[in-house]
Amino acid sequence: MSTRVPAVTSQVIAIRPGRPLAGAVTVDGSKNAALPLVAAAAALLRPVRLDNVPASSDVQTLLDLLRHAGWNTEHPVGDDHTVLVLPRETAPAPDGLGEAASSIRASYYLVPSLIALCGRARLPWPGGCRIGDRGMEQHFKVYEAFGDRVRVDDNGYAVEAGKAVRGTVSLVLPFRSRGATIAAVLRAVVASTPLRLGQPNLSPEVLGVLNALTAVGYPCRAGDRVLTLVPPSSVLEEDVPVWKVPGDKIEAGTLACAVAATGGTARIDGVHGPDVTPLVGALHRMGIPTTNEPETLVIHGRDTQPTGRPLRAMATLAPGGLDADFEPPLLGLALGFPGTHLFSDPINPGRHSNLIPQLVRMGGEITELSSTECRFTGPQRLTGAGVEATDIRTGSALMVAGLTARGVTTLGGVDQIRRGHADLPGKLLTLGADICEVTP
CATH class of the missing domain: 3.65.10.10 (Enolpyruvate transferase domain)
Known part of the structure; x- marks a missing residue:
């Protein structure tokens, strides 16, 4: 056999x-941990190496979406579980992700990265399977707190960067949403704005992203009641950071x-x-x-x-x-x-x-x-x-x-x-x- x-x-x-x-x-490697780490790597707009990346189809779909949106994702020869995420110098418009993005729930992780690259994101409603409503309301409140403009229709949603918010962005989540917590953290990274987030999700998947960002210079503190993140005064870019998917x-x-x-x-x-x-x-x-x-x-x-x-x-x-x-x-x-x-x-x-x-x-x-x-x-x-x-x-x-x-x-x-x-x-x-x- x-x-x-x-x-x-x-x-x-x-x-x-x-x-x-x-x-x-x-x-x-964990699919649930790999997806936000891939998105975090893209949001930095600098080369990042990810190790122990699983071959599950959701992760491969997200990597495909990144390539279509304007990133290079490369595997070292003979190593299918390592991915190097590289931003291109020029990128196509982010409106062509369409049907592929609707096949997974985690497409929403790409919004901050697309804003960083193009100033806007247009995505279909999350999909993947039938386990209930895929509500995005908390995500939209996060982006509006950063001054972004949100539009929705039957086919999906669009988020466009607005005038930058001065000072610390503070908001409290009504429940501990993992997706909205990741959205807030990555949007703060893209905006180079301090974040104070009440009632955050503190799952291992979120903590994995915070640990990865801390390793490249972002001071983070995660408590039961409040999560804070501060943009670094300077980011060392001589070496390519290496993040490992748990x-x-x-x-x-x-x-x-x-x-x-x-x-x-x-x-x-x-x-x-x-x-x-x-x-x-x-x-x-x-x-x-x-x-x-x-x-x-x-x-x-x-x-x-x-x-x-x-x-x-x-x-x-x-x-x-x-x-x-x-x-x-x-x-x-x-x-x-x-x-x-x-x-x-x-x-x-x-x-x-x-x-x-x-x-x-x-x-x-x-x-x-x-x-x-x-x-x-x-x-x-x-x-x-x-x-x-x-x-x-x-x-x-x-x-x-x-x-x-x-x-x-x-x-x-x-x-x-x-x-x-x-x-x-x-x-x-x-x-x-x-x-x-x-x-x-």
């Missing part, structure tokens, strides 16, 4: 239960849930330990022993002793809270554990309506309490069925569920999974999963 799942987008993933997963695997905490969490679901024991390398602390806490409440080291997560599934305690998996934007992208694979795992469990994702109100009907096809009995909350009692025994990945995390949850379901689970929507993971099925295969891609 091959050690890598072939990358054929017309196929479906077939999953069968088998022996407990075991061994070791290294996660790719390991994918969500891929690590998904693999951890898969190992635990099968009662296996495995080591997952390349993930920053504190980034998965909320997930580890949920696993411990279920009775799954784990070892969380600085760059390694070990799941001791063979020693699991189910507690029967209810699991409350509540996605939140609060610092140190459970990332919403951990919730779907945890749900797939918790179906097999005793207790009455409550899951909540108020951040992505359409995600449960994607995932729950697919699990019901497999025999899951789940009560939807609202568009963002559901409850179920385990353990449940699922049966393989034909299901669809309507978004990245629904696909990962269905893979976890399929590893313990009776019979064969066939999972469509492979392109959705590849948006976030270049080869998640291949990593499961490395750990011994009975998984492959087949022609329908």
